Amino acid sequence: MDAHKLFDDGHQWYVFGRDPEKPEKILDTNQYMIVDGQRSILLDPGGIEVFSTMLASVLKYVNIEHLTDLFASHQDPDIISSLGMWDQVLPDSSLHCSGIWEGFIRHFGMDNIQYKPIADTGGHLRLESIGLDFIPAHYMHSSGNFNVYDPKAKILFSGDVGAALEPPGTPMFVENFERHIESMRFFHQRWMPSNEAKAHWIKRIRKLDIDILAPQHGRLFKGKDVQRFLDWFEQLDVGSAIK
Amino acid sequence: MQHVSSQIASQTAASATISGHLFRASLIAKRMALAAKNSRAMVLRAGAKAAGLKVISDYFDELAGKTIRLSRLINQSAITISRTSVRQWRTQTFLDRLAKSQARLEPSQSQQLNVAAANRQLFLSHQMHSLQRQLIELKDQLADIHQYMQSSNVVAVTFRLEATQTGEFRPMLENMAETISQQSNDIKAHITTSQNKLSYFQA
């Protein structure tokens, strides 16, 4: 599994993905880790099939006792079906996720980890030297859905928003936005259910100062491509299955 | 490693199958109890001519009751085993995946996972001990119910012989003996299949 350092100034952001060992029919995912001294958080730690690789990858950068928190943007299997495994290696950690999903997510197996429900209005998590904002992104695509914003690194982890379906081994960052559109269109039209929720999300996100927009699938957006993405998404009609 | 997981998967499937067979056996036992009650009523109506049959039909009634209780108990035991087996399966899956991670890491990094591995390994061996205990209990219960059905067959034969003395009640009582004997055989078939499934547990 590839690992890229996205940010390194007092605290660090890593992205893990493009796993060449993952079974072929499994959708490729990006997993993120924020390391802040002796506290670290995994954002969307991934499905059970990538657990072994993910565990080995993160331990290259962090000691296991410093992995204190997990975040799940929503309840999907590609996000958090590895929970039953993390539960055994990180018994003292906490999982931050929408309160509405607790009874559902526990089906993945959770005997030790503490569930910290995030209210619909959002939340905040203090690590060692930095704070992270859990930004509401409901119905984007899941009904209880959050993004993570790091104001110091100016990185927004956007979950499934900004995702692209591309062949394995594609680069980590968008290089040509116009060409990237075709890999995103179907995903957003089909998985995002509501134009109203989309408009709400865009309005909220436009207020943030973002250098990198980091989705859970496909390439990351950097610099001007962040605005390009928001502009493109704003005019896209979503909820295509009932049209 | 893969082998261990698939062995546990077959165990889980086997115990769930046993539970299903015992559920069906308990339904037959219920019908058997009904047949036993009918035969008692019939024997009472036949009066003196069927005096010898009274003891036998009482025995049937009692046997049917015991069979129902035991098959419910076995059904429960099989579910417990299935649950233990799933727990074992998940733990083994975890250990397999942990080993894969450890293989990729430098010894100093990989060491950090030793505690989790040791804990789970201990848990797994506890689970294996419970499973062994539960299996012995299940084996005994299956043997008991098998024994009941054997006696029930023998008694059905005696019942049929005695029925020849009962004049106009004979065809009905013979018929009843036949039903009980058939039901015992049906239950026995479920038990035998279940006993064969136990071979999946021999590691």
Ligand SMILES: [Fe+2]
């Ligand atoms: Fe999703």
Ligand SMILES: [Fe+2]
């Ligand atoms: Fe996803």
